[in-house]
Amino acid sequence: MYPRDHTTKWFTGQGLWSDVNKLEWDDWHWQLRNRLLTVDHLKQEMQLTQEEEAGCSSAKQKLLIAITPYYFNLIDKQDPDCPIRKQVIPRQQEQYIAPEERLDPVGEENTMPVEGLVHRYPDRVLFLVTSYCASYCRYCTRSRLVSNAQEYDFHPDYERAIKYIEHHTEIRDVLISGGDPLMLPDRKIEMLLKRLRSIPHVEFVRIGSRIPVFMPQRITPELCRILKENGPIWMSIHVNHPKECTIELKDACERLACSRVVLGNQSVLLKGVNDDVETMKSLSHRLLQMGVRPYYIYQCDLITGSSHFRTDPRKGIEIIEHLRGHTTGYGVPQFVIDAPGGGGKIPVNPTYVKEIRENEFVVRNFRHNEYIYPFSTEALVVEGCSS
Numbered sequence: 306m307y308p309r310d311h312t313t314k315w316f317t318g319q320g321l322w323s324d325v326n327k328l329e330w331d332d333w334h335w336q337l338r339n340r341l342l343t344v345d346h347l348k349q350e351m352q353l354t355q356e357e358e359a360g361c362s363s364a365k366q367k368l369l370i371a372i373t374p375y376y377f378n379l380i381d382k383q384d385p386d387c388p389i390r391k392q393v394i395p396r397q398q399e400q401y402i403a404p405e406e407r408l409d410p411v412g413e414e415n416t417m418p419v420e421g422l423v424h425r426y427p428d429r430v431l432f433l434v435t436s437y438c439a440s441y442c443r444y445c446t447r448s449r450l451v452s453n454a455q456e457y458d459f460h461p462d463y464e465r466a467i468k469y470i471e472h473h474t475e476i477r478d479v480l481i482s483g484g485d486p487l488m489l490p491d492r493k494i495e496m497l498l499k500r501l502r503s504i505p506h507v508e509f510v511r512i513g514s515r516i517p518v519f520m521p522q523r524i525t526p527e528l529c530r531i532l533k534e535n536g537p538i539w540m541s542i543h544v545n546h547p548k549e550c551t552i553e554l555k556d557a558c559e560r561l562a563c564s565r566v567v568l569g570n571q572s573v574l575l576k577g578v579n580d581d582v583e584t585m586k587s588l589s590h591r592l593l594q595m596g597v598r599p600y601y602i603y604q605c606d607l608i609t610g611s612s613h614f615r616t617d618p619r620k621g622i623e624i625i626e627h628l629r630g631h632t633t634g635y636g637v638p639q640f641v642i643d644a645p646g647g648g649g650k651i652p653v654n655p656t657y658v659k660e661i662r663e664n665e666f667v668v669r670n671f672r673h674n675e676y677i678y679p680f681s682t683e684a685l686v687v688e689g690c691s692s
């Protein structure tokens with residue numbers, strides 16, 4: 306079964322590592338051990354542009370370089386504008402810090418009652434459990450702590466965080482993130498899920514992870530058993546481009562779905578990667594085919610050194626405008642701006658309500674045709690039914 310657009314393929318395979326034993330290739334520990342971590346290693350496998358080489362030189366102080374062999378295979382080595390390449394290979398523009406950019410762009414540090422626990426919304430918390438990922442996204446909103454290049458020395462205190470959640474009975478939803486929670490060993494993931502599940506008021510547990518995209522080999526039978534036993538777990542993966550929708554990712558999503566994991570996707574709107582309608586529409590269609598519901602598109606946070614990725618927020622509105630009504634409703638994510646300073650995620654939408662009058666709404670549809678929806682503010686009285 307092939308997707309409608311034949312411009313990108315589903316299959317990847319072992320590519321550059323075709324001589325590696327298949328059992329090793331499919332072992333996530335092998336993928337981690339064999340990550341590309343240095344500029345020299347990158348240069349052995351591909352020709353870097355001058356911009357990229359300069360970008361690599363500052364990564365040690367900003368956000369480390371790491372690319373799994375599996376994900377590295379998705380890069381078009383001949384194309385400096387490859388959308389996969391831009392996400393993980395640093396460029397010189399990373400060194401430029403725009404005046405509006407911040408180390409903590411969405412104000413997480415001010416709402417952390419315990420190191421690693423962000424309590425911003427009334428009924429839910431963000432639980433950061435590690436600072437490591439399988440690969441590092443160059444636009445990472447938590448680059449202040451992720452990969453520890455900036456010597457943040459992140460030490461999440463699981464015990465204190467869990468105690469806090471136990472004490473705060475208003476918390477009904479825990480979002481486990483990081484770093485990437487699936488970098489933890491199985492036994493730690495199991496311990497965390499079991500502890501959270503044993504708290505009566507915690508009714509919703511979810512994981513934010515890009516590991517299915519960077520290293521689908523991590524979705525092992527043992528991990529699936531743990532997830533299934535503690536399910537349903539909701540999981541937001543992070544796919545930005547249809548090229549990332551490989552058969553390997555599709556299979557990993559299938560294994561997760563069979564383990565009671567409910568899948569959603571969050572994308573970050575990135576200049577030159579996915580900031581056009583056709584790419585995002587194709588991505589949505591691929592996600593639906595993999596059983597993943599597009600959840601959020603984020604306007605790129607004002608993280609230091611990310612201005613080369615940032616789009617005009619009107620682009621996000623334009624993308625939604627061209628999805629809503631034009632394709633499956635399940636395939637239309639919510640475009641949000643995570644408010645600088647800590648206001649939380651704010652939905653940003655095309656305007657469908659043209660005017661609100663005393664007794665009618667003036668609305669328009671996806672074709673820009675106007676309609677009037679009349680309504681009465683009087684209590685509804687049905688003849689013959691009054692008591």
Ligand SMILES: *Cc1c(COP(=O)(O)O)cnc(C)c1O
Pocket residue numbers: 423424425426429430431480650
């Ligand atoms: C994104 C986020 C959440 C979860 O938000 P939802 O809109 O419920 O997905 C919770 N806490 C923090 C701090 C967040 O940034």
